[in-house]
Amino acid sequence: MSMQACLASFTLPEDRDGRVRYGYLSDAGIVDLSVRFSHRWSSLETAVSMGALEEMMQLGERMAPDFALADACLEVPITTPEKIICVGVNYPARNEEYNDGKDAPPNPSLFPRFRRSFTGHDRPLIRPNVSTQLDYEGEIVLVIGKPGRHIPEASALEHVAALTLCNEGSVRDWLRHAKFNVTQGKNFDASGAMGPGLVPFSGEAQIADIRLETRVNGETRQSDRTGRMLFGFRRLINYISTFTTLMPGDMIVTGTPTGAGARFDPPKWLVPGDVIEVEAEGIGLLRNTVADEAAR
Structure with a gap:
């Protein structure tokens, strides 16, 4: 390929x-x-x-x-970002997975990730020694090029410089270690990946309705189109910039389709030797393996 x-x-x-x-x-x-x-x-x-x-x-x-x-x-394309902001539950079937009878929320769910929680293309995701529940989440990333606060939706995409891909790896049992946050399970060192590099953003048609797919050992696990997102790219930039100034190099990880390993019965957790590929039309293919954290 x-x-x-x-x-x-x-x-x-x-x-x-x-x-x-x-x-x-x-x-x-x-x-x-x-x-x-x-x-x-x-x-x-x-x-x-x-x-x-x-x-x-x-x-x-x-x-x-x-x-x-x-x-x-x-390496991760932007090596020293000020902010990495991730979006949860941004595809219709992901909302349905929660089986709580509730419609999609009026605003996006957000959480931060730290730079050390990501590694680069063709490098292993690290399964931590405190859990066997490492999972995958394929996503598209917006890289901000122009600073802004209170950015209108109409001009939101003018602030995007580039696109890249993310495997927003999660340690599932650590997502519920506290009452109301997921930060711990989303920030284990090298549990996720970004790359391979930056594709310059050329306009809305480039991302308006493209296929996003995740494969594990060649098996398609996630597949959806960006045109079905609950909160589109313009809305995400508008909403996030309401409470924080977006700066050049900031990255917005825009959400994953249904089909993560946790949703299978029994769950399909990642194990050493697995190969995960995240692919999006016109953006490329991010590939990673899995390895266990070194013994201490």
Whole structure:
């Protein structure tokens, strides 16, 4: 399966100083844009804030790859976001899963995730040593490019710079450790993934009604279309910006379809060796395996 061309953050084994590079990814390999243009853009975050992603894509398309994909380790595309805000229960069948007889709520359900809870493309999700209930959730991510507060729905998409994919992995039994929050079960280190990279946002048609699908070991578990979302992309940006200023590099993880492992009888939890693929039309494919947390 071919890779969707995108812009990614990555590291190389020889960079022992923790340096994170950025470049243009395609089937042909990786063009290291950071060695050529660090005087203009210190990181992908900088390029996002400057509205430079399309220019970077055009530059990368014209250059020969510096590395094979296998030579690099892909990182979460935005390595230092100010905010990662996730949306729960945003597809009709997900609301029905709760079997509480209630209609969809008037406003989206939200929760935060921390940067360390995500890893990059082709890297393992880590099943923590305190639980066997690691689950998958395939989602589309909006990357904010222009700051804003109280953003009207009519102009909301003007604040989007790019798209990427997320496996919003969850540790299910830790979602109910307290009376009213899910933060613990959503924030185990490297329990989720983002990537492979950023696809520049070109307009509403790019995401208005596209297929989002999650597969585990080749079996389709989740499949729905963004046109069926309870809260569309414009509404999410409008609602979130009511209480917090959205900043360049912020990421909104927009919700997952029905079909997570917890909904099977018996549940189908992820185990080491599983391969999970999240795919969306025009955005690409995010692939991860599963490994157990190292013994302490």
